[in-house]
Ligand SMILES: [Zn+2]
Protein backbone atom coordinates (compact mmCIF):
# COMPACT_ATOMS: atom_id res chain seq x y z
CA UNK A 1 0.00 0.00 0.00
CA UNK A 2 2.89 2.30 0.85
CA UNK A 3 4.45 1.65 -2.54
CA UNK A 4 1.26 2.52 -4.41
CA UNK A 5 0.99 5.78 -2.45
CA UNK A 6 4.57 6.71 -3.34
CA UNK A 7 3.98 5.84 -6.99
CA UNK A 8 0.90 8.07 -7.07
CA UNK A 9 2.89 10.94 -5.54
CA UNK A 10 5.69 10.54 -8.08
CA UNK A 11 3.21 10.42 -10.97
CA UNK A 12 1.54 13.55 -9.64
CA UNK A 13 4.84 15.45 -9.38
CA UNK A 14 5.83 14.41 -12.91
CA UNK A 15 2.45 15.49 -14.28
CA UNK A 16 2.60 18.87 -12.53
CA UNK A 17 6.17 19.65 -13.59
CA UNK A 18 5.41 18.58 -17.15
CA UNK A 19 2.37 20.84 -17.38
CA UNK A 20 4.35 23.71 -15.81
CA UNK A 21 7.16 23.29 -18.34
CA UNK A 22 4.59 23.20 -21.13
CA UNK A 23 2.92 26.38 -19.86
CA UNK A 24 6.25 28.19 -19.56
CA UNK A 25 7.20 27.13 -23.08
CA UNK A 26 3.86 28.29 -24.43
CA UNK A 27 4.18 31.67 -22.74
CA UNK A 28 7.68 32.24 -24.08
CA UNK A 29 6.62 31.12 -27.55
CA UNK A 30 3.90 33.74 -27.62
CA UNK A 31 6.39 36.51 -27.04
CA UNK A 32 9.01 35.41 -29.55
CA UNK A 33 8.49 37.11 -32.86
CA UNK A 34 8.41 34.87 -35.91
CA UNK A 35 11.59 35.16 -37.95
CA UNK A 36 13.54 36.79 -35.12
CA UNK A 37 16.97 35.62 -34.01
CA UNK A 38 15.35 33.99 -30.96
CA UNK A 39 12.79 32.11 -33.08
CA UNK A 40 15.58 30.75 -35.29
CA UNK A 41 17.62 29.69 -32.25
CA UNK A 42 14.57 28.02 -30.68
CA UNK A 43 13.85 26.17 -33.92
CA UNK A 44 17.42 24.86 -33.80
CA UNK A 45 16.85 23.74 -30.21
CA UNK A 46 19.21 26.34 -28.80
CA UNK A 47 19.00 29.51 -26.78
CA UNK A 48 19.65 32.73 -28.69
CA UNK A 49 23.29 33.76 -28.37
CA UNK A 50 22.70 37.49 -28.78
CA UNK A 51 23.96 39.30 -25.65
CA UNK A 52 20.72 41.28 -25.37
CA UNK A 53 18.67 38.08 -25.64
CA UNK A 54 20.85 36.22 -23.11
CA UNK A 55 20.29 39.03 -20.63
CA UNK A 56 16.53 38.89 -21.18
CA UNK A 57 16.50 35.09 -20.83
CA UNK A 58 18.15 35.40 -17.40
CA UNK A 59 15.02 37.22 -16.24
CA UNK A 60 12.81 34.57 -17.86
CA UNK A 61 11.84 36.92 -20.67
CA UNK A 62 12.46 37.16 -24.37
CA UNK A 63 14.43 40.09 -25.75
CA UNK A 64 12.10 42.97 -26.46
CA UNK A 65 14.49 44.57 -28.93
CA UNK A 66 14.68 41.51 -31.18
CA UNK A 67 11.06 40.42 -30.69
CA UNK A 68 9.34 43.79 -30.87
CA UNK A 69 6.04 43.88 -32.68
CA UNK A 70 6.20 45.73 -35.96
CA UNK A 71 4.32 49.01 -35.86
CA UNK A 72 1.99 49.67 -38.71
ZN1 LIG B 1 17.52 36.71 -30.06
Ligand SMILES: [Zn+2]
Pocket residue numbers: 050051052053063064065066067
Ligand atom coordinates in the same frame (compact mmCIF):
# COMPACT_ATOMS: atom_id res chain seq x y z
ZN1 LIG C 1 17.97 40.59 -28.46
